[in-house]
Amino acid sequence: MTGTTILNQKVSFLVKERPYLLDFFTAMAITVPRNQTTLKEFLQSIPSSQLSEFSLNHQSLIDQCLDFIKQMEIFRLQPQQSITEITLKAGHDKNGNPEPNNVVLKVGEVVALVGPTGSGKSRLLADIECLAQKDTPSGRQVLIDGEAPDEKKRLSGDQQLVAQLSQNMNFVMDLTVGAFVRMHAESRLVPDIDFRIDQIFATAVELAGEPFTLETPVTALSGGQSRALMIADVACLSASPIVLIDEIENAGVDRRRALELLVKEEKMVLMATHDPLLALSADRRLVIGNGGIQAILTTSPEERRVISELLVIDKKLSGMRDLIRTGNRLSFSYFLG
């Protein structure tokens, strides 16, 4: 739609079609009329004295307003061009030894990152985040759906590929769960906000295991509840195709269920973990060492069988955890049963 067309439309209609337009005027403390005025008439009716406080005149206001609409539309349409595959072309480790293979991440896939602290996991993540083009210390190159990203787009920071979930993250806003998710949904410019709120809320409660309400303040959630809400929110609302999960083993949520959810929502999941159950749930493991990928291990059929044994142990452990939590004693009989 051209600028002229937009300018000749009625403000009331535009605001209904593009609620974000209200934010543009709110930021300048300008009240938007609900009558038959066109956008152009409205913009020109704002007194110059009010505009000069923002170093604007009528022409620059019109330009900025159209620019704003244009950018918001680009933003709104972004999720529709969804990414299905990220390629990490092999680079080298700190000593210049080449990495074994390219790594291709596909939607719905879970890949574990293993290796000690300082081995280069953060470096790998940073390469993906900045869409490395053989210009980082590792020499890796990131391709989106098989193609190198446009350099201008790369520098704009528009494309945030990685959403992160880690133990260190907190909610800093003082809002209820409902208002919080609503705010995120509004900023994502999704059409079905109420549906998303219900979906995320129901998922989060299921993951957390301990109930909370839409009226609970996010800052009052327990550790497990917060983590559950963050996971559900990232799965259903985040714009980023890749989700990095950093050490959620002690987060007090159903970890396997969380992974299933992210996979179902078509995320590519990268998971830094040394928890055997989680690591084997992944399709592959990248072994990181000395700043590079040292090996790529595909989870073997034998390892898949190990999972069922691990699940038995895990169930036992969580049973013991419950006994401790409820003030009971543990005994050897527990191992025999």
Add this chain to the structure above:
Amino acid sequence: MVPEKTSLRLITVAGPPSCGKTSVVLRTVESMQERNLKIGVVKFDCLTSEDQHRYNHAGIPVKKGLAGGLCPDHFFIANIEQALQWGIRSGFDLLIIESAGLCNRCSPHIRGVLAVCVIDQLSGVHTPRKIGPMLKSADVVVLTKGDIVSQAEREVFSFRVRQVNARAAVLPVNGLTGQGNLLLQKHFQNAPLVASLEDYKLRFTMPAALCSYCLGETRIGPDCQIGNVKTMDFS
């Protein structure tokens, strides 16, 4: 003999106090120094600043300017050309002008000079709207402290930044680990070369001033308010 430099890449970095400007600049220029680029910093502040020690420690030449009793924005603009000439004389490839403590009404950004605004994501999602011209007129917006807030809040924050400034590049950078600084480096390296700021213009006007309080008045009352005074409507 190497011919003397007559211009350098000038960058203004602004942001609220304690948002991480110095850390972001330090992490970003580290690897540029390793590539033998000569970098200098001028730090403008209101009353005190200890940041010059951090720059010195990193081996970066730094000058400090304290506005003291003057309006920090006017002080900044009155000294910027001299700062640039010091940078050129010193043979810098890159001169970074860091300013904090400027009131949110103002912006040090100059047309034709790379303008960077740093904001801290811990400061809450309403911050982008409150900051005003130094955000609105920036070319690059750097978001710090994102590693400790939820993904949802990061996404809301950068959306709100885009609402205020739709054209700027928005880059998350971790001031502690430096993660994310590569793209900022590229912006620094592409900053326009400047030989003199004569005839350059500020992107946003400085506050209209000159009331009696600018001249040191401390008493309160209508008799003491002389000059350019605006009163609120409490009716």
